Amino acid sequence: MSGSEFDRIARYFAPLANEAALRLTDDAAVWSPPPGRQLVLTVDQMIEGIHFLPDDPPDCVARxxxxxxxxxxxxxxxxxxxxxxxxxxxxxxxxxxxADFADGLAQDQRTYNITLFGGDSTSTTGPIMTSVTMIGHVAPGTALLRTGARPGDAIFVTGTIGDAVLGLEAARGNIADPGSFFSTRRLLPEPRVGLPLAGLVHAAIDVSDGLIQDLAHLCTNAGLGAVIEAALVPQSSAARSAGDAWLETRLTGGDDYELILAAPATAEPALRAACGTVPLTRIGTMTAAHSNIIINDASGTPLHFARQGWQHF
Incomplete structure (x- = not known):
């Protein structure tokens, strides 16, 4: 790359920042959070060869x-x-x-009404690494926690499950991908931000490491178990066309970034209204059996998978 680190910051990243970030001219941002709100902070990284492929479009990597x-x-x-x-x-x-990476950031800043507050850049002799610390806010006491699920809660998921991992299989040449549907789902997930879930949902988690593994986090933190009906887990028409041979892959592959929600069954009508045009499917029930997750097939027979989901180590 040409130019110094500071030239690149001024050219590609300063236009993404606002006054709170001091246009990236200082070492830190100065920002006042919304009055009467609690901050919610999260961090996630993506490493070339692990979280994205070397030939993935850089704007998609950023987004x-x-x-x-x-x-x-x-x-x-x-x-x-x-x-x-x-x-x-x-x-x-x-x-x-x-340049394309910065353009991808700009696109989604507009889509989600967010801004760049600052950061750091360095060089590496290894794979490209990128990381984001995201800042959000909630009304005090309304954050959805993994510990909140209760026995008898219905388990819901948004959207469809398994398309992203099938996109990875398509990139590996293991499955057809007409119209690049699976590829698009892998490269550009749709985070379910903005859903008014407070007061309706006892607990929530997003599907990053696989439906079964992430559901297990809800169960472990609440001291509960779950029963899931595999036939009810929503799938796209493209995934349905791929066949049942990919069932385990779909339920354990991850990268969907849909939401798993534990809520009272009586809240279902209000929850559907809160989700609006976002598809919502009931797939099971929370049970009192600590950390015991049962996935039944269409005949009611428990399924046994070789793994629950993605493991970093």
Missing amino acids: KLLRRNLSDLAAMGAAPIGYLLTTALRAATPEAWL
């Missing part, structure tokens, strides 16, 4: 980086405000890669 973090805020019922960004790029990274 997925933001959306992964936005999804964490959505799972807390928080409204996003802005973010801090860190990048570690190789010296040989083309200038066009950085």
Whole structure:
């Protein structure tokens, strides 16, 4: 890349910042949170070869980086405000890669009404690494926690499950992807920010590491179990066409960034109204059986999978 680190900051990132970030001319931002609100903070990173492929479009890498973090805020019922960004790029990274990356950030800043507050940049001799710390806010005491699920709660999911991991399988040449539907779902998830879930939902989590594994986090934190009907887990028409051979992959693959919600069954009509045009499907029930998750097939027979979801180590 040409130019100094500071030239690149001024060219690509300063236009993404506002007055609170002092246009990135200082070491830190000075910002006043909305009056009477609690801050919600989350951080997530993406590493080349692990979270994205080397030939993925850089604008999509940037947008997925933001959306992964936005999804964490959505799972807390928080409204996003802005973010801090860190990048570690190789010296040989083309200038066009950085320009497209910054353009992707700009696109989603407009989409989600967020701003860049600052960050850090460095060089690396290894894979590209990017990280975002996202800042949001909620009314005091209304953040959705993983500990809140109760026995008998209905389990809901938004959207469809499994398309993103099928996008990875398509990139590996293991499955057809007519119209690049799976690829789009992998590259550009849709975080469910802005849903008015407070007062309706006891607990929530987003599907990042796989439906079963992330549901297990809800169960463990609440000291509960769950029964899931595999046939009820929503799938896209493209995933349905791929067949049942991909069932385990879909339920354990992750990268969907849909929400798992635990709520009273009686709240379902109000919850559907709160979700508006976002599809919502009831897939099971929370039980008193500590950390015991049962996934039944259409005949009621429990399924056994080789793994629950993505593991970093």
